Structure formats: structure tokens, C-alpha cells
Amino acid sequence: MFKNLNIWFFLSLLVSIVVSIPILTVFTSFFENTSNYFEILKDTFLFEYILNSLTLLLGVLIFSSVIGVGCAYLVSFYDFPGVKIFKWTLILSFAVPAYIYAYSLTAFFENYGTLYTILKSIFGDGNYNNKIPKFDGMLGAIISISFSLFGYVYVLTRASFHYQSQNLIELGQNLGFSKKDSFLKIILPSARPAIVAGLALIAMETLSDFGAVSFFGISTLTTGIYNSWISFDDLAFANQLSFFLLIFILGLFFIENISRKKAKYHSPSRGGHKKKKKIRLKGSNSLIAFLFCGIVFFLSFIFPVLQMLYWTIIFPKNFFDLNVTELLLNTIYLVVLTSSVLLIFSFISNYGNRVTRSKLLNVLSTFSITGYAIPGVILAVAFITFIAWFDNTIIKSMGLFSIKKFFIGSIFGLVIVYFIRFYSLAFNGLKSGYERINRSIDESSYLLGYSKLKTFLGIHIPYLKNSIFLIGILIAIEVIKELPITLILRPFNFETFASKAYIFASQDLLEAAAVPSLFLILIASLFILVTSRYILND
Amino acid sequence: MPNNFFKIENVSFAAGGKNKVNNVNLNIDNEGDIICVLGPSGIGKTTILRTIAGLEKIDNGKIILKNKVLSSKEIHVEPEDRNISLSFQENCLFPHYSVEKNIDLGTNRQTMKKNKLDPKDIINFLNLEKILNKYPHEISAGEAQRAALARSLLSQPDLLLLDEPLSNVDQSFKEEIQVVLKKILTNSKITTIIVTHDSYEAFYLGSKCAIILDGQIKQYDDPYNVYHFPNSVEVVNFLNRGILIPAKVTGENSLENDDLGIIEGNFIKHYPKGSNVKLLLQPEDLEHDDKSNLKLEVVDRKFRGTNFIYTLKTPSNTLIPVFVHSHHIHQHEVDEKFGIKRPIHIDHIVCF
Numbered sequence: 001m002f003k004n005l006n007i008w009f010f011l012s013l014l015v016s017i018v019v020s021i022p023i024l025t026v027f028t029s030f031f032e033n034t035s036n037y038f039e040i041l042k043d044t045f046l047f048e049y050i051l052n053s054l055t056l057l058l059g060v061l062i063f064s065s066v067i068g069v070g071c072a073y074l075v076s077f078y079d080f081p082g083v084k085i086f087k088w089t090l091i092l093s094f095a096v097p098a099y100i101y102a103y104s105l106t107a108f109f110e111n112y113g114t115l116y117t118i119l120k121s122i123f124g125d126g127n128y129n130n131k132i133p134k135f136d137g138m139l140g141a142i143i144s145i146s147f148s149l150f151g152y153v154y155v156l157t158r159a160s161f162h163y164q165s166q167n168l169i170e171l172g173q174n175l176g177f178s179k180k181d182s183f184l185k186i187i188l189p190s191a192r193p194a195i196v197a198g199l200a201l202i203a204m205e206t207l208s209d210f211g212a213v214s215f216f217g218i219s220t221l222t223t224g225i226y227n228s229w230i231s232f233d234d235l236a237f238a239n240q241l242s243f244f245l246l247i248f249i250l251g252l253f254f255i256e257n258i259s260r261k262k263a264k265y266h267s268p269s270r271g272g273h274k275k276k277k278k279i280r281l282k283g284s285n286s287l288i289a290f291l292f293c294g295i296v297f298f299l300s301f302i303f304p305v306l307q308m309l310y311w312t313i314i315f316p317k318n319f320f321d322l323n324v325t326e327l328l329l330n331t332i333y334l335v336v337l338t339s340s341v342l343l344i345f346s347f348i349s350n351y352g353n354r355v356t357r358s359k360l361l362n363v364l365s366t367f368s369i370t371g372y373a374i375p376g377v378i379l380a381v382a383f384i385t386f387i388a389w390f391d392n393t394i395i396k397s398m399g400l401f402s403i404k405k406f407f408i409g410s411i412f413g414l415v416i417v418y419f420i421r422f423y424s425l426a427f428n429g430l431k432s433g434y435e436r437i438n439r440s441i442d443e444s445s446y447l448l449g450y451s452k453l454k455t456f457l458g459i460h461i462p463y464l465k466n467s468i469f470l471i472g473i474l475i476a477i478e479v480i481k482e483l484p485i486t487l488i489l490r491p492f493n494f495e496t497f498a499s500k501a502y503i504f505a506s507q508d509l510l511e512a513a514a515v516p517s518l519f520l521i522l523i524a525s526l527f528i529l530v531t532s533r534y535i536l537n538d
Numbered sequence: 539m540p541n542n543f544f545k546i547e548n549v550s551f552a553a554g555g556k557n558k559v560n561n562v563n564l565n566i567d568n569e570g571d572i573i574c575v576l577g578p579s580g581i582g583k584t585t586i587l588r589t590i591a592g593l594e595k596i597d598n599g600k601i602i603l604k605n606k607v608l609s610s611k612e613i614h615v616e617p618e619d620r621n622i623s624l625s626f627q628e629n630c631l632f633p634h635y636s637v638e639k640n641i642d643l644g645t646n647r648q649t650m651k652k653n654k655l656d657p658k659d660i661i662n663f664l665n666l667e668k669i670l671n672k673y674p675h676e677i678s679a680g681e682a683q684r685a686a687l688a689r690s691l692l693s694q695p696d697l698l699l700l701d702e703p704l705s706n707v708d709q710s711f712k713e714e715i716q717v718v719l720k721k722i723l724t725n726s727k728i729t730t731i732i733v734t735h736d737s738y739e740a741f742y743l744g745s746k747c748a749i750i751l752d753g754q755i756k757q758y759d760d761p762y763n764v765y766h767f768p769n770s771v772e773v774v775n776f777l778n779r780g781i782l783i784p785a786k787v788t789g790e791n792s793l794e795n796d797d798l799g800i801i802e803g804n805f806i807k808h809y810p811k812g813s814n815v816k817l818l819l820q821p822e823d824l825e826h827d828d829k830s831n832l833k834l835e836v837v838d839r840k841f842r843g844t845n846f847i848y849t850l851k852t853p854s855n856t857l858i859p860v861f862v863h864s865h866h867i868h869q870h871e872v873d874e875k876f877g878i879k880r881p882i883h884i885d886h887i888v889c890f
Binding site: 436437438440441443444445446447448449450451452459462463 | 616
């Protein structure tokens with residue numbers, strides 16, 4: 001056992017310890033006493049928090065599975081006008097965070113909002129406000145989150161449909177199945193693991209959502225955690241709420257993991273994949289398919305972009321008042337720093353696993369990727385709790401200076417929590433890259449006289465350069481969109497597009513929120529387009 | 539020229555507790571010798587090569603190259619410091635480099651050999667010119683194997699290990715490559731251990747052959763002896779070159795089988811008169827002669843290009859293979875009678 005104790009082991013252990021801090025903090029805090037507020041809330045609001053979270057979850061899962069699977073099915077099996085464009089434009093919804101969608105939805109349908117202005121300009125003055133439907137509260141949150149997250153189901157289901165063998169479909173035809181029977185008995189069951197994995201991801205993100213639900217004023221477990229920390233300064237209670245949320249989330253995490261493994265059975269084997277023949281749609285069927293995908297694309301991406309653009313144009317002052325360069329530089333700074341740290345540690349873990357083949361290291365690495373399942377709010381609050389405890393009990397007892405300021409309200413602390421949240425993205429990305437390099441490649445290199453370092457620099461790095469680029473961009477997309485961690489842990493006067501948009505929106509200055517929101521969407525869209533082939537798993 | 543160029547002393551080979559080969563002792567006396575290791579699939583041949591290359595560690599014994607201990611319980615020289623090259627059975631080309639760059643990487647090692655190999659010659663010999671600019675995923679398994687072989691050869695190691703080097707090469711091209719490979723190895727004096735399951739390949743390439751069966755080396759000898767004088771029933775069965783029939787020793791140079799009668803020849807090992815033995819009967823030991831009064835029933839006939847193999851049934855229901863040249867007139871159908879020339883004479887009588 002002790003022969004495994006080397007540098008790789010200790011570095012992997014360090015990563016695992018850092019990641020485990022928030023989880024352990026949440027679990028230990030559950031058994032701590034809290035202020036009286038907990039008693040009040042336990043008897044009154046806790047049930048409401050849970051009920052609201054579950055209602056939101058159910059609504060989002062139903063809505064996003066219908067549009068996600070529907071689009072994936074049409075794009076994968078049918079040929080109709082615009083299908084090639086829809087295939088990749090549908091993933092642009094990833095660029096629109098739910099909270100920005102929520103601002104757009106409200107701005108468009110609110111009293112004297114954009115729709116009112118449109119109706120007025122067409123039909124003249126009138127009492128339109130009563131006739132315009134209002135998408136706020138729970139309904140607004142369900143719509144916003146669904147359009148923002150349906151991409152997970154779309155991407156995973158489409159990949160599963162895409163790689164479904166033509167032989168499987170032809171087999172169904174030979175057995176005399178109708179098109180409907182083929183879909184229900186062959187196509188859909190075979191894509192089920194992918195759909196479940198997509199829905200589990202959506203469920204995790206929905207339960208973690210903070211921006212949209214807080215904007216619509218819905219009390220969920222996430223907003224409860226944030227409020228009990230911000231409004232009532234009760235970290236212990238925040239952590240106790242986190243405990244309930246983590247139970248749900250970890251359940252979903254396991255479902256997602258199991259489903260993803262099953263979904264791998266449907267991935268293409270080399271040389272064994274026969275390209276599917278798409279069915280060409282004609283007439284009304286073609287129009288229905290076009291409208292379905294077109295409306296989903298319009299509502300999920302074009303609509304929020306147009307709304308934000310509209311406001312930016314009619315309120316140009318907001319654009320000139322906002323220091324875009326500073327926000328851009330701050331965002332780039334965070335992206336570069338976070339990506340670098342994540343890539344370095346992911347390389348250490350992956351390379352350590354590869355050269356040592358230690359099962360213990362493998363288990364530690366697997367544990368380290370659980371961070372992505374934990375909501376940003378929980379991570380941030382638990383991190384603060386831990387630092388406060390560590391500072392009060394360990395550092396001060398040793399008579400040293402407080403370390404709080406190094407970790408809380410600092411770039412350093414912000415990057416650590418980003419690291420915990422997005423470690424799986426970098427680790428799994430490199431892991432899948434490494435899985436494509438046969439071990440005998442390394443061994444061949446050693447046997448040609450190359451050292452381990454030369455093999456790493458000369459073989460691994462050049463081979464993985466595309467993976468590194470992709471991981472960097474995926475991390476960038478996440479960091480740009482990330483809200484609660486940034487909001488809670490950012491240094492004073494340090495803003496990103498996301499935090500700026502949230503602050504304006506929370507002050508009811510939706511017009512001003514439009515400019516940072518628009519920039520955020522545009523930058524994220526650019527990154528998504530660059531990586532679209534990878535995201536679509538083509 | 540040193541004796542004991544390479545030595546394995548009492549080493550047990552095992553990877554992950556599987557494919558264990560116990561207490562192996564093997565010597566390569568001279569630099570430039572080619573050793574072929576033969577054995578059925580899954581018996582641990584590849585593990586032996588991986589261990590010699592330093593990719594697996596050992597718990598007992600020693601592996602010594604040019605009087606330097608490379609592996610023992612205490613010592614483990616890293617693979618990159620051994621100057622041993624291993625060409626894997628599966629594609630092990632670097633996927634992000636062209637074939638040319640892959641081959642060029644073989645020249646990284648500063649060889650101490652006097653006769654340096656010219657990459658152009660190797661590329662030419664192995665017929666790789668047309669695929670030099672291609673990437674590993676664009677070439678066939680056979681081409682990848684030849685490119686990996688070129689890379690290993692160009693590294694001109696002290697010891698070259700080849701794991702089924704031609705298993706993916708087309709049959710039509712295989713013999714040509716075997717000739718070229720033998721020529722390169724011999725001329726450049728590269729000491730080589732080749733693992734193969736193809737006995738013909740082993741007999742052609744190897745100056746010595748090791749037969750591994752049941753977790754140990756059963757026979758280590760030159761190819762002629764392995765073929766003609768197998769030292770155990772297991773080796774006979776593995777090489778699948780004949781059958782064992784019961785016989786009784788009747789004299790210094792003869793024995794008798796109930797079905798075939800008297801068989802004459804030279805015993806390679808002495809047996810007392812009257813001993814009951816099992817005689818190795820190989821397909822080429824019996825000759826066709828329809829004028830003979832010893833006639834056996836044909837139960838099968840296989841056309842093998844240059845020859846036919848008849849399977850004959852004796853009165854005691856033993857099935858005997860008999861080799862007959864294609865051009866010889868012998869068109870006997872199944873169920874017909876097939877004459878065997880008498881007296882039967884076998885040059886080397888192998889009995890157990």
C-alpha cells in the first residue's frame with residue numbers, strides 16, 4: 001500500500017480534500033444548533049421551500065423533455081428545410097442563462113412592456129395590459145429554466161439518435177413495425193439512458209438555480225439558503241437547508257452517472273456505424289417540423305437576444321454608462337485563471353492515474369468530480385462557513401493573523417470555489433482525451449528511450465491539444481454564466497457581466513441589465529459555436 | 539563476442555496474477571541470435587516480453603543483459619533506460635504523428651551499433667513509401683504493424699522484442715516480409731526475441747525456439763530439433779504435426795504396430811526390446827502405394843495446394859494423417875481404399 005504514496009497520490013488527495021470541504025461542512029452543520037429563526041422557518045417555510053422546489057422541478061422536466069426530445073427526434077430522423085441549421089442553432093440556448101431569460105420574459109410581457117409597445121405601434125392606443133398574458137411567478141420560472149436547459153436533453157438524445165445504427169431501424173422495418181411502433185419500441189427505448197441522463201442534469205441545474213427563481217420571487221431551497229445567509233446571517237441554517245437540497249441532488253447525480261454509463265453502449269464503434277438515411281418530409285409534415293424547431297429556436301435564443309438588443313438600442317445611455325472593457329477584462333481574468341488552475345490539476349490527476357494505475361487514486365479522482373452536482377449557492381456558503389470555522393478555531397488559537405480576507409471576498413477564494421464546481425468538466429474532458437491514447441502508446445515511447453516527462457510533453461500534450469482547447473472554452477462558458485458563486489465571493493467592486501446584470505435586475509433596472517446580459521449571451525454564443533461539433537458529439 | 543549475451547534466471551512471469559509462466563531459465567548466447575517463443579494464446583508470452591522490456595516488475599530471479607542486471611527483486615531498470623525495444627501486436631503508432639514521423643522517432647536512440655540502419659532502406663524493404671504521409675488512422679492494421687516494425691528496427695536496440703510482428707500482415711506479403719526481416723536482423727546483428735503462434739514463422743526466423751506450455755518452457759532448442767525431436771507429448775500435441783500410436787519395440791531399429799505392422803528406422807532414444815511405447819507418426823512418415831497389400835479406408839481428404847492430406851482409418855479405428863504431393867496420382871475418394879508402402883521406414887523414430 002505504501003508504495004503508492006507518491007507525488008501523484010498527494011496531489012490527488014489535495015484536490016479531493018478541497019472538493020470535500022463544502023460537502024463535509026454541509027453535513028456537519030446539519031447537526032449544529034442554529035438561531036431561533038430556524039425553529040420558526042422549520043415550522044412554516046421549510047415545507048414551502050421543498051414544495052416549490054419540487055413543483056419547479058416537475059414543470060421544468062416535463063416541458064424541457066418535450067421540446068428537447070422533440071427537436072432531437074426531428075433533427076435526427078427527418079430532412080426538412082433548415083434542419084442542418086437547426087441542428088446546431090438549437091444548442092445556442094446554452095448561451096442564455098435562466099436568469100437572463102427571466103428578465104426578457106418579464107420585460108416583454110409586463111405592463112407597458114415590449115409587447116405592449118409593439119401592439120400600440122401597430123393598433124394605436126388601447127388597454128392592452130389586461131389582455132397580455134403574464135409569465136411570472138412559478139410559470140415564468142418553469143419557462144425560463146426549461147428554455148435555458150432543454151439543450152442537455154437535446155444534445156444527449158440527439159447523440160443517441162444520431163449513433164443509433166441504421167441496422168436497428170432496418171431490423172424494425174423487416175419485422176414489420178410501423179413508423180410509430182419503430183419509434184416507441186425501438187428508437188425511444190434505445191435512447192432512454194441518454195434522455196434520463198439529460199433530464200438528471202436538468203434536474204440538478206433546476207434545483208441549483210438561483211438567479212431565475214430569486215427574480216420571480218419564488219421561495220425554493222436555493223433562495224432559502226441565500227436569504228438565510230444574506231438576510232439573517234445564519235450560516236448554520238443555510239447549511240442545514242443545503243443538506244436537504246444535497247440529498248436530492250446526490251440522488252440525481254447517481255442517476256445521471258448510471259444512465260450515462262448505459263448510454264455509452266450506444267456510442268459508435270469504429271467502422272461499425274452505418275450512416276442513417278433521413279426521411280424527407282413533404283407538405284404539411286415538413287411545415288410542422290420546421291415550425292416546431294423554428295419556434296423552439298426562436299423562443300430559446302432569438303427572443304431573449306432581441307429583447308436585450310431592443311433595450312440596449314432604445315436606452316443607449318446604459319451602454320455608454322457601463323464600463324464594458326472593465327467587465328470584459330474581469331471576465332477574461334477569471335476565465336484564464338480558473339481554466340489554468342483546473343487544467344493543471346486535471347492533468348496532474350489524470351497523468352497520476354495513468355502512470356500509477358492506483359485504484360485508490362482512481363477512487364479519489366472520482367470523488368473529486370462530485371463538485372459539479374453541488375449548487376453554486378451551497379458551495380459558496382459552505383466555503384465561507386468552513387473558512388470562518390477554520391479561522392476562528394485553528395488560526396486564531398495558534399495566535400496567527402486572520403486568513404478570512406485571503407479567502408472571502410477575494411479572487412483566490414472565488415477561483416477555489418469555481419475550481420470545486422467545474423473540476424469535473426476539466427477532469428472528465430482530459431480523461432476522455434486520455435482514454436483515446438492507448439497505454440501501449442506510452443509504453444512504446446518509453447521503449448524508444450523517451451522519459452516520462454518527454455512522453456508527457458512530446459506525446460500527451462500535442463495529442464490532447466484539441467481537448468485542452470475545448471475544455472478551456474467549456475470552462476469559459478460556465479464561468480461567464482456563473483452567478484451565485486460570483487455574487488457571494490467576488491471582491492468588493494469586482495463585477496462580471498453576470499453579477500452586473502443580476503444587480504441591475506434586482507434593483508428593478510431591467511433596461512440597464514440588458515447591456516451586460518447581451519454581452520454575456522454574445523460571448524457565450526461565440527464560444528458555443530466554436531465548440532458546437534464537440535457539444536453535438538459529431 | 540560475449541557468451542551469455544542475455545539471460546533469464548529462474549524468473550516467474552505474471553501480469554495481474556494471470557498468465558503465469560513459472561521459473562523460466564533462458565539463455566541467448568550470442569549477440570544477433572533470433573529466438574522465437576511459441577505457445578498457445580493466453581499463456582503469457584506477451585507478459586514475458588513486457589517483463590523483459592521493463593513494463594512489468596518481477597518478484598524473483600534475474601533478467602540480465604550484457605552482464606547488467608535489469609530486473610530482480612531489488613532492481614528495476616526503467617524501460618526507457620534499458621535499450622530494449624518492444625513492437626506491440628496491436629497498433630501502437632503515435633496517432634497524432636504521420637507514419638514518417640513515427641518511423642523517425644525510432645532513430646531517437648543513439649545506437650552503439652557499427653552497422654547503422656538507413657531509414658530509407660528499412661522503409662523500402664518494408665514497402666512503406668506510399669503511406670509515409672498518412673496518419674495511423676488512415677492505414678490498415680498490416681501497414682501499421684509494418685510501420686511499427688520499422689520504428690523498432692531503426693532504434694537498433696540491444697534487444698528487440700517482437701510480439702506477433704506479422705499477425706496482421708496479408709498472407710501474400712507475409713513470406714516476403716519474413717525474408718526481409720530475417721535479412722535485416724541478421725545483417726545488423728540485432729538480438730531478437732519474437733513471440734508468435736505460427737510455428738512455420740518461428741521455424742524460419744528463429745535460430746532457437748522456446749515452446750511454452752502449461753506455464754513453463756517445455757522445450758528450448760533449434761527449430762529442426764523442435765520439429766523432429768519433440769521432447770514431450772505436450773509439444774507433439776501443440777505442434778499438431780502427427781499422432782501417437784501404440785507400438786512394441788521389436789529390435790534395435792524396429793517396432794511393430796497392430797495395424798501397420800513392422801516399422802523400421804533410427805530411434806533417437808534407446809528403448810529395451812519388448813517395451814510398449816507411443817510412436818509419433820507424422821504425415822510425411824507414410825508413403826502412398828496402391829500396389830501395397832496394406833490398405834486403409836479414406837475418411838477425409840484435404841487439398842492444401844502443394845499437397846493433399848489424407849486421413850485414413852485403421853482396423854482399430856485410429857485416424858492417421860498421410861501427406862501426398864499434389865502432382866502424384868492418388869485420386870482416392872472418401873470410403874475408398876488407400877495403399878501404404880511397405881516396409882514402413884521412418885528416419886527419426888520418436889517414442890514416448
